[in-house]
Amino acid sequence: MTRDEILSAPSMPAFSPSYPRGPYRFMRREYLIITYETDPDALRAALPEPLEPAPGNLASYEWMKMPDSSGFGDYEESGSAIAATWNGEPCTYSVQMYLDDEPPISAGREIWGFPKKWGVPRLKVMKDTLTGTLHYDEERVAMGTMTYKHRSLEDRLDTVREGIGRLNVNLKLLPDVDGGVKVAQLVGYRLQDVTVHGAWEGDARLHLIPHVNCRVADLPVRRIVGGRHQIVDFTLPYGHVLHDYLA
Numbered sequence: 001m002t003r004d005e006i007l008s009a010p011s012m013p014a015f016s017p018s019y020p021r022g023p024y025r026f027m028r029r030e031y032l033i034i035t036y037e038t039d040p041d042a043l044r045a046a047l048p049e050p051l052e053p054a055p056g057n058l059a060s061y062e063w064m065k066m067p068d069s070s071g072f073g074d075y076e077e078s079g080s081a082i083a084a085t086w087n088g089e090p091c092t093y094s095v096q097m098y099l100d101d102e103p104p105i106s107a108g109r110e111i112w113g114f115p116k117k118w119g120v121p122r123l124k125v126m127k128d129t130l131t132g133t134l135h136y137d138e139e140r141v142a143m144g145t146m147t148y149k150h151r152s153l154e155d156r157l158d159t160v161r162e163g164i165g166r167l168n169v170n171l172k173l174l175p176d177v178d179g180g181v182k183v184a185q186l187v188g189y190r191l192q193d194v195t196v197h198g199a200w201e202g203d204a205r206l207h208l209i210p211h212v213n214c215r216v217a218d219l220p221v222r223r224i225v226g227g228r229h230q231i232v233d234f235t236l237p238y239g240h241v242l243h244d245y246l247a
């Protein structure tokens, strides 16, 4: 393998790359998002400075089903996020994500610093209920339920689209070969070319079970604010560094 071939490999293994270069387009990505009030101390402990909590101590727990994702295929994902601010601008900070497909785990961690680990999430319509579950090491650690298409947001799809395009933030941490810290950054990105196929709101419930290696219950549920179901297309662009902890 020549130097040029090595430097043009999109990912490891260079001889059989895990994921290609972008653009990464997601078609008909389906979400169940349950927004809830959590414990302020737990929220602060999960949020890296200099991000600040947004008013209301709001967290969200979500399931995503991605049937057609360029470069990554067909997979499902689940995890938690916090409503925060970056220099006064509202943003969403990803706390932890669990999914069942290696390329988006590797790409997510290596490119944007998504906090991804292997888990087995499922999002299904079970009779009258939109139902999400997450299993980690064969134990069920999360279940979310929402009424199915009770209240359409058809007349507010522009607001839904704007919300999807807002600033998202990850904490990217990568070790150096000697075990020290090579990369420690807050990475920002905004989803682009968003098409909303449908969006609904409704009542929801969320059950999170403590697990030491899958800490979804460490942002406990104090009060459910509501559920959102949406089906969207978008492009995930490369990110940009908001803050470098090593600078």
Ligand SMILES: CC(=O)CC(=O)O
Residues within 6 Å of the ligand: 072, 077, 104, 105, 107, 108, 109, 114, 236
């Ligand atoms: C590749 C990614 O990180 C995107 C996703 O799985 O949400």
